[in-house]
Every structure is written in structure tokens, then in C-alpha cells.
Amino acid sequence: MNTPATRVAVVTGGSRGIGRQVAERLAADGFAVVVNYVGNQAEAEAVVTAVTGAGGRAMAVRADVADEAAVATLFDAAEETFGGVDVVVHAAGVMRLSPVAELDLDDLDRMHRTNIRGTFVVDQQAARRVRGGGAIINFSSSVLGLALPGYAAYAATKGAVEAVTLVLARELRGRDVTVNAVAPGPTATALFLDGKDEETIARMAAQPPLERLGTPDDIAEVVAFLAGPGRWVNGQVIRANGGIV
Template sequence: MARVAIVTGGSRGIGRESAERLAADGFAVVVVYGGNEQEARSAVDAITARGGQAIAVRADVADETAVAAVFDAAEETFGGVDAVVHAAGVMVLSPVAELDLDALDRMHRTNIRGTFVVAQQAARRVRRGGAIITFSTSVLGLALPGYAAYAASKGAVEAITLILARELRGRDITVNAVAPGPTATALFLDGKDEETIAKLAAQPPLERLGTPADIAEVVSFLAGPARWVNGQVLRANGGIV
């Protein structure tokens, strides 16, 4: 029986790359998307075209009823849940003095409440030997101006992740966060000029932006062989201090 992964934010960017990588690793995948059915369908088609198994389920990750329905769909279609990759997130950049508080509330709802809701279902329903993977950001350590609200929301993600790892003692379930550095996704590139992108790409000693495939490699490791890595934040950022 195939192992089963739920990937939120699975229709684009890091989430989609992670979904396709896990499918290549042999997981049956539930691609969870927020609004763009066409992109989700494209992700499923890409997986099934390579002989993998996948379905797409729409859900607001902050809605506990919708998220429970995602886990129901995984169990009904594939028999259970072994890995949960919570890649859905919202990022709005602004100095503290200028941030629209509606944007703060939106990030809080998706990034904090959404992570908590997904983690809650995962804690109840992931099978023994499973893995729960959340997403933080390397910006937490870099303290870049303009990122206060976003970084604050991801600080909450790290707290939830590390505490959940300890709460699941005796279940043989790992819980870790991936904290990407600058990664070439639509979310990251949106609104940035070439000079800004070039400056960010020059930061790591490897002197390039990360790619979604770089991050999916880490997700694959944590979802599969990394059984002794638990309660950690893995900063996948090319060596930015």
C-alpha cells in the first residue's frame, strides 16, 4: 500500500514541487489548493502522467471543517495519511509603521491559524511512522526590514512545530519546519525589481536564489528517510547566516 501525503499550497511554487517530488518518491498525494482549480488540476495531471496517484481538494486551511474534509478525502481515497506538508502561506511586505492591519489579519489567519488547524488534524490522524512538515522562513534570523508581520507569523509556526514534536511523544511521528531562504517562486518574485532580486541572490555563499526543487529535496528527506530528525527548523537557504 502506498504511503499517502497531504500537501497544502500544492498547486504552485514550493508546494507543487513538493507534491510532485513526493509522488516521485512513491507517495499518493492529496493536492490541497485555495482557489485556482486549474493549477491544482495541472499538478494532479503532472503526477498522474508520470504514473503517480493524486487528487486535488479545495480548502481554506484556516477552516477546520474544510481541513478535516481534506483528511477524510485522503483516508477515503488512499486509506490513510502518512505525511502532511503544510506549504500554504501568505506574504505581505511593509514597514511596521505602514502595514495595513487587514493584511496583518490575513497573514495571521492563513499562516498562524492555518498552520494550527492543519497541525491539529495531522496530530490526530497521521499514522505511526509518519511526518508533519511546516514552513517557516529564514527571514526570522535575518531580521530584514519590511518583513516584521510575515516573520512574526512564521515565528508562531516554529513555536507550534517544536511543541507539537514533543506532544507526539510515543507516536513515532516526526514534526519539523523547513525555513527557506530567497527562493524563486511567484510569491517571492512578485513586486521585486531586478536589482532587488540580484542583491538577494548574492547573499548566500552559493550565490544564487534557491529553487522550488531545492526545497522539495528537503521536504522529501523529512517525509522519508529522516526518521532521526525531529523537532527541528531546517534552514534551507544556501548558507545565509
């Protein structure tokens, strides 16, 4: 049963990796959570089961983040089921790595559609619907500062995410809604580990002064802060990377 005190979070890309950890962490903090997915229904439902099994409230909603009608329906579902939207965590994204000279432009277009258009579409709905005292949290990446070979197209999309984040924070003046981005460094998720040999993983783990890879929980802690007590942090990019840059 909903009460006026119910806080509601929409988490895109919430079916696995960092998005899943964020969804479960926000649920533990008392949020009703809408787990957005595009292709992994079983994994999204597993997140819902984990949340409800721990006494929380959650639902899974399919939506392509770049489809404005689908995203509007996602927000409608959050409002109809839980009464409103207080926090939006936009964690959905795709990554294709290639040197500039060899990049398949279809991969560039796909990253542009999901990472840039998707951020615009989700943030547009969030800007219209997030209640006062709420937060919009986008995801960038620390590769932007590292300038790693092979990451040009992906980093370019994340540069766009940061630009949208900083401008939107200023556009929402007077609304009591914060807008920030989290930029993880190397984090031990399936997306990061896929295709990397042990030597590469060990080298990247040794880069930060803390000498380890990040974990999804490390990133979820930052998101939980921005979604909750971090009300004086606004229009910022938080580089959660163990001190690499």
C-alpha cells in the same frame, strides 16, 4: 488500487511554487498525493495531471486551511480515497510586506488567519490522523533570522509556526511521528519574484555563499528527506537557504 504499503501525503498550498514541486517530488518517491488548494483549481488539477501522467496517484481537494471543517474534510478525502495519511506538508501561506508603522492591519489579520490559525488547524488534524512512521512538515522562513525591514508581520507569523512545530514534536512522544519545519531562504518562485526589480533580485541572490537563489526543487529535496529517510530528525527547523544564516 490501494495496498497496505501505500504511503499518502497531504500537501497544502500544493497548486504552485514550492508546494507544487513538493507534491510532484513526493509523488515521484511513491506517495499518493492530495494536492490542497484554495483558489487555483486549474493549477491544482495541472499538478494532478502531471503526477498521474508520470504514473503516480494524485487528487486535488479545495480547502481553506484556516477553516477547521474544510480541513477535516480534506483529511477525510485523503483517508477515503487512498486509505490514510502518512505525511502532511503544510506549505500554504500568505505574505504581505510593509514597515510596521505603515502596515494595514487587515493584512496583519489575513496573515495571522492563514499562517498561524491555518498551521494550528492543519497540525491539529495531522496530530490526530498521521499514522505511525509518518511526518508533519510545516513551513517557516529564513527571514526570521535575517530581520529584513518590511517583513515584521510575516516573520512574526513564521515565529509562531516554529513555536507550534517544536511543541507538537514533543506532544507526539511515543507516536513515531516526526514534526519539523523547513525555513527556505530567497527562492525563485512567483511569490518571491513578484514586484522585485532585477537589481534587488541580483542582490539577494548574491547573499548566500552559494551565490544563487534557491529553487523550488532545492526545498522539495529537504522535504522529501524529512518525509522519508530522515527519521532521526525531529523537533527541528531546517534553514534551507544556501548558508545565509
